[in-house]
Amino acid sequence: MQATITVTPAQLPELLLHVAVVRPVFLWGAPGIGKSSLVRDFAASLGLECVTLLGTQLAPEDLIGVPELVDGRSRFAPPESIARDEPYCLFLDELNASAPEVQKAFYSLILDRRIGTYELPEGSVVIGAGNRATDNALARPMASALVNRLIHIHLRASADDWLTWAAKNGIHPWVVDYLVQRPDHLWSPPPKTEEPFSSPRAWHMLSDVLHSYGDDLADETLATLAFGTVGAAHASAFRAYVKTVRHAYDLEAVLKGEAPWPRRPEERDLLYFLAEAFRARLVKELPADRRRASRSGRDLGFRAKTLLVELAEISLECAQLVIANDAHGAPALPAWFLVEVGRDVPRLMAARS
Template sequence: MNTIFSVTQKQLYDFLLNVAPVRPVFIWGAPGIGKSAIVENFASELGLPCVSLLGSQLAPEDIIGVPQIKDGYSVFCPPKMIARNEPYCLFLDELNACSQEVQKAFYSLIHEQRIGEFILPEGTIVIGAGNRAQDSAIVKPMSSALINRMVHVQLRASHRDWLEWAYAHEIHPYVIEYIQMRPDHLWSEPPKTEEPFSTPRSWHMLSDCLYAYGKSLGETDIDILASSCLSPHTASQFKAFLKQIQSKYDLAKIINGELRWPDQPDERDLLYFMAQSLRAQLIKELPTEHTTLKANQRQLAFRAKDLIKDLSAISLEIAQMVVAEHKGEALPAWFMLEVIRDLPRLVAKKDG
């Protein structure tokens, strides 16, 4: 479902507010990105109870009910969870993880809001959600008949929306500060192997664990918690970030020339994190086109070239990492041209 238009958490809420009352909606998205939480909050805002059914755990009779003999006729009795007298939000989670037989049981429920002779209360909202095939999750092909009964939208992670939520829900300050510095680490693609990976949900779990340890949190505890919740690369960067907090080093001071790069052998993880942070800041703040460059951005670009030169003297590999393209993200082409052109001159000037 890569062709579906993707939206942020806030955009999805507005979409549901306008579309869900008139048509059933299906939300595609990676695990841990916040699909369930958004639907539950949406229902709460509307004053509707949210009834969740987990598609991967359903059998057809859980939807259509079981037959009983009444006046000589068989009558299907719908499940109590669904057969309610007042309107509610019916959330069909992991809908595309259920079997083809269960999918068929949903046809009339989704399209006509009806199960046999029982009609859902007027004002009831039906929303489905599920992971994508590329997410290494339990998913099954969704029949074309079921797809065509719903309006589809894809949810993507937004660090701005998530940070706003994180402040409101008092997520641990370490987590908030880290995502502010490295918003690209909020979410990572689910791995093909069985290992933790970074999602908004896993950062929330890490926050709870950090609070649980409280003041007794030690370096070993941080190693264990970060590795237990986050992608391996992000976990190592988060540990280096906390080490940076406890040290004298600060990226702003390094950029301003108040401090130099950490250059001791036992500071290599810290150096790597600071260099990654510089790269992230350059990608975020430098414009794509040189013609739109502002004075402060020009000053940052000039200083960054000096810092990359100094960094290469400590670790050529880490300096190359700063300027290399990674996962489709690269420094602006005009800046790379200046680095290639000016770096030999800067080195020669220093040697002279």
């Protein structure tokens, strides 16, 4: 299912508070962005126990129960996990990954809040969740009859939301500080091959193992952990970032002229990280219109041209990375700055030679 409008994790609780209490909801989202934990937190905020059923681990009889004789007549006895006396949150995780027969078994539970003669207690909520087919995750087509029984909400990863959560939940400072600088690295599309990819869950896992080792772990061990948890490009950049932390070598020092660009061949990954961080800083702080630029914005643009010249002397590839177009082929930096780069950088390079 394609998303027309998406919401962030911070927007979801209020939405569920008004929607899930009256109609069943289905959350769509990529693997690892926190769907399950958000549902559990929402249930806790209502004072409800969250009962999770995994669609991939169910058979139809796990829902409709098995027949029993009562007064000479047979009836289906719903499973104990569902048949409760007090209201609760029924979380149907990986619902769209379940077999068609299991999806059919959910119909009456989702629409009528009933299994056989058992009816969910008043005040209960039903929430489903699953990945999209485009996420290269296990997902089956959802029958139109089931689609029409649910209100669909599409969740997207939000660096701001995750960093706010991370600050309160003991996420390793290296992970937090890195993603503050590179919020675009929080999540990446799941690859078509079997390899790690970046997601809030992946960064949380990396944080846990970093805490386990302590900050004095060897660089090769750090590389093993990073490349085994997040996407390769992000792992390489994170490894370079940790080098800047350990050697007190950061972009701010380069911008202020307190440190040069790293030149040694063994520091090439560090140079790439600083170049990407430099690009991110320019994208964030350079104004779209030079006439409306603050003094600090103009100073940054002037200083950036000198730094680009110095960077090009070490690695033309890194310098081109700074001013390259975005993933969609559009200019990432303001047009006025790119014009000035084209006009002034050749002159500055000639003056230095």
